[in-house]
Amino acid sequence: MSPKVEISFTLNGTERTVAVAPDMSTLAMLREVIGLTGTKYACGEGECGACTVIVDGLSLNSCLMFAADCDGRSVTTVEGVVDTPVGERLRDAFVQAGAVQCGFCTPGMMVQAKHLIDSLGASLDREAIKRGIEGNLCRCTGYVKIVDAIAAAAQPKE
Amino acid sequence: MTVDTYVAPKRLDEALEAMRGGRATILAGGTDLMPQSQSGKTPLGRRLVNVRRVAELHGVVLANGALHIGALTTISELMASELVRRHLPILGEACEHFASSQIRNAATLGGNVCNASPAGDTLVPLVALGAAVELASKPNGAVSTRTVPLAEFVVGPGRTRREPMELLTAVLVPLPAAGSVQRFYKFGTRLGLDISAISLGLAAVREGRTLRQVRLALGAVAPTPMRSPGAEAALEGRPLETGVIEAAAAAARDDARPISDVRASAWYRRELVHNMVKRMLTDVAEG
Ligand SMILES: Cc1cc2nc3c(=O)[nH]c(=O)nc-3n(C[C@H](O)[C@H](O)[C@H](O)COP(=O)(O)OP(=O)(O)OC[C@H]3O[C@@H](n4cnc5c(N)ncnc54)[C@H](O)[C@@H]3O)c2cc1C
Ligand code: FES
Ligand code: FES
Numbered sequence: 001m002s003p004k005v006e007i008s009f010t011l012n013g014t015e016r017t018v019a020v021a022p023d024m025s026t027l028a029m030l031r032e033v034i035g036l037t038g039t040k041y042a043c044g045e046g047e048c049g050a051c052t053v054i055v056d057g058l059s060l061n062s063c064l065m066f067a068a069d070c071d072g073r074s075v076t077t078v079e080g081v082v083d084t085p086v087g088e089r090l091r092d093a094f095v096q097a098g099a100v101q102c103g104f105c106t107p108g109m110m111v112q113a114k115h116l117i118d119s120l121g122a123s124l125d126r127e128a129i130k131r132g133i134e135g136n137l138c139r140c141t142g143y144v145k146i147v148d149a150i151a152a153a154a155q156p157k158e
Numbered sequence: 159m160t161v162d163t164y165v166a167p168k169r170l171d172e173a174l175e176a177m178r179g180g181r182a183t184i185l186a187g188g189t190d191l192m193p194q195s196q197s198g199k200t201p202l203g204r205r206l207v208n209v210r211r212v213a214e215l216h217g218v219v220l221a222n223g224a225l226h227i228g229a230l231t232t233i234s235e236l237m238a239s240e241l242v243r244r245h246l247p248i249l250g251e252a253c254e255h256f257a258s259s260q261i262r263n264a265a266t267l268g269g270n271v272c273n274a275s276p277a278g279d280t281l282v283p284l285v286a287l288g289a290a291v292e293l294a295s296k297p298n299g300a301v302s303t304r305t306v307p308l309a310e311f312v313v314g315p316g317r318t319r320r321e322p323m324e325l326l327t328a329v330l331v332p333l334p335a336a337g338s339v340q341r342f343y344k345f346g347t348r349l350g351l352d353i354s355a356i357s358l359g360l361a362a363v364r365e366g367r368t369l370r371q372v373r374l375a376l377g378a379v380a381p382t383p384m385r386s387p388g389a390e391a392a393l394e395g396r397p398l399e400t401g402v403i404e405a406a407a408a409a410a411r412d413d414a415r416p417i418s419d420v421r422a423s424a425w426y427r428r429e430l431v432h433n434m435v436k437r438m439l440t441d442v443a444e445g
Contacts, residue, residue: 002160022164022206025192045193046261058234058263064192065264066185068164069208112259135258 007071012080029067049136059115078107097149101140174296187264229268248342282377286359379414398443407436
């Protein structure tokens with residue numbers, strides 16, 4: 001057994017201190033140590049985006065990130081995303097557009113969409129959305145409704 | 159082996175100190191290290207040294223006639239860098255083809271170079287640009303550095319000339335001269351998350367219709383990214399005419415030493431090299 005590393009970071013706006021094995025992934029920490037299961041494990045190797053989280057304003061695959069590297073940083077998961085105005089718009093737009101079938105890709109899609117809207121704002125067009133979700137696989141919807149949903153959520157309501 | 163020490167130093171000096179004992183594994187973005195350590199392909203060493211917090215290793219600066227790219231600069235940061243856009247367009251272009259948004263936000267240039275994959279996207283443009291790597295270590299208490307041309311640094315798939323106590327600190331790219339022409343080409347089935355069947359990088363200085371200081375780099379056609387001495391000799395100092403272009407394309411095809419795999423046969427890769435070098439040079443001649 002490796003000795004544990006104690007880390008402190010901000011998770012969805014709240015300070016957390018946890019002890020993790022040095023080789024543990026951020027995904028395993030979120031699901032198994034902290035018990036936040038919105039972030040999904042699918043491929044476990046960076047191909048599918050189901051595990052996407054936002055760290056210090058940038059989206060990353062949490063299955064590729066060492067948990068110890070969260071120390072001192074700010075991590076936002078899908079549970080934190082839905083608590084924001086953009087997250088609420090995304091949730092409503094995904095339901096409206098019928099962009100959810102089995103739902104397994106949805107948390108990762110919403111987190112990546114939040115990152116895209118935050119960084120590109122209203123200039124986020126369909127091409128940029130398609131480019132931006134290249135790292136998020138969906139085996140059900142065929143993507144059109146997901147792109148529709150993100151495009152709708154990118155336009156703030158009056 | 160299990161990791162018995164994890165450190166995340168903030169200063170270069172401390173990082174080098176942590177590597178002195180040997181058996182240390184360096185962690186940058188983790189996008190190669192996590193899957194490779196979990197599958198057992200590269201088990202982690204006794205010490206895991208996370209260098210992401212070392213400020214000296216981040217960012218792109220222009221100094222003494224060279225672009226100095228910190229090893230921890232991410233692919234996303236390279237794409238956003240004004241210096242890269244202006245002086246090293248083929249490096250920026252190669253980054254456009256790199257994986258996905260999430261991976262570009264984590265993956266570092268130093269990690270890409272040290273991972274030394276035959277499909278590493280930054281290697282071909284960097285070899286074409288004549289890049290070198292800077293390595294630092296602290297063998298007996300004092301920091302020592304050395305510089306190795308990138309083309310010599312990578313010796314095989316996943317193998318480099320880095321010594322176990324050495325940290326790659328920066329990639330140095332000589333500032334391209336006025337009149338620099340650069341071209342990059344990657345053959346794959348789609349833009350992102352794709353491993354290239356071949357890639358090509360060309361950097362040269364144009365004087366009228368003539369190219370000088372020609373470097374043509376070929377990727378995924380040999381165990382390491384390679385230059386094509388035949389094509390470079392065919393082009394150097396000659397006007398870019400049809401016969402010269404054809405001779406260079408044929409020489410590049412003959413220099414390539416590809417294998418057959420699921421992505422393409424060796425024959426197909428050679429034909430791709432010939433046809434794409436020809437197209438690239440025709441484009442330069444017309445441009
Ligand atoms: C799904 C997926 C898709 C990918 N697509 C692409 C792609 O399209 N193109 C491409 O080129 N690559 C691709 N990669 C590979 C990977 O993302 C890159 O090689 C990346 O640049 C590695 O950087 P990193 O910072 O994540 O390295 P890490 O994983 O942290 O490290 C990689 C290796 O280099 C060593 N190392 C890292 N930094 C240093 C340093 N400063 N000094 C000494 N040693 C060091 C580490 O010890 C380790 O052995 C992909 C990977 C995945 C998982
Ligand atoms: S589970 Fe992380 S990318 Fe698939
Ligand atoms: S809804 Fe099933 S994978 Fe996307």
